[in-house]
Amino acid sequence: MDIASLPKVLLHDHLDGGLRPTTILELAEEVGYGGLPADTAEGLEEWFDQGTSGSLPRYLEAFTHTVAVLQTAPAIERVAYECGVDLHADGVVYFESRYAPSLSTEAGLSRREVLEAMAAGFRRAEQETGVLWGIIVDAMRQDTDSVEVAQVAIDSRDLGVVAFDLAGPEAGFPPDDHLEACRMIREANMGLTIHAGEADGPDSMWRAIQRCGAHRLGHGGAILVDCMVEEDAVIALGSLATYVRDFRVALEMCPYSNTHTSGRALARHPIRPLHDAGFNVTVNTDNRLMSRTSMTKEMTALHEVLGFTRRDLERLTMRALKASFSSQGVKDRLYRVIKDGFAE
């Protein structure tokens, strides 16, 4: 199966987790950032490969370097443009890219200006390649500015902002600390996805869905804790797992990233039993730089390690399209593209 050429839909990809190593070097030189852990592209690629970190806080530490070079509008525009071009080359036809604009305000940019630069880069990639996109605005759950960030997200629909997300360390920072921001987003009729069930248990997912009103969850692998599993198959569901499955809550799973932060082998990834049990699971990259991954690599792993067939991968792709925060018009258009792309 030629997975590289299959059409792909990506719902969970961080702008500051997908920079090209060569671009990091060039931008660091431009802005005079001297804190990089290596001075060659190969050295950086090696350092950023978090395959052995085994913990979420260590994984998050790597972002200090990428964020350090994302402090000017031209740098953000360039990184967004290259993100769109790289995803298109990977077969992606629609992507949602997320970023916390507050992280790029150190040199004087406003949050709105950060989003303007991001949108300009994606527009340039779209003009060149035809790839379609939406922006998800992140607030960091350990910070206290989620209300301001939510307001910027709501005011930036004209830039292609489609949703709001809570990112950052999950354990110790429950999503319902940010109820006001979530309420604002819902009342503005905007998409809401929340990182939950990645580094914390099902209770974090329950808070995100039932208290915050999230439409989708980032990762969500912890839902397997609320299931009874025998010989790798789900045989009974708890109350929350039943809700997540039956109300079709989309889970944005990121296999390589999840194995890196949890230390669990790919062959044991919950996406297989959850897919078999009828959950609305999707496959994503999370941080292409830190996990040295791509959509092609993720889907190849699903096929080779977890036994997903071409038909399974098509179902994952269609689910992602349906769960995306794009318009119905985009969905109708891409439905055909995906059908044709998967036809043998």
Ligand SMILES: [Zn+2]
């Ligand atoms: Zn993420």
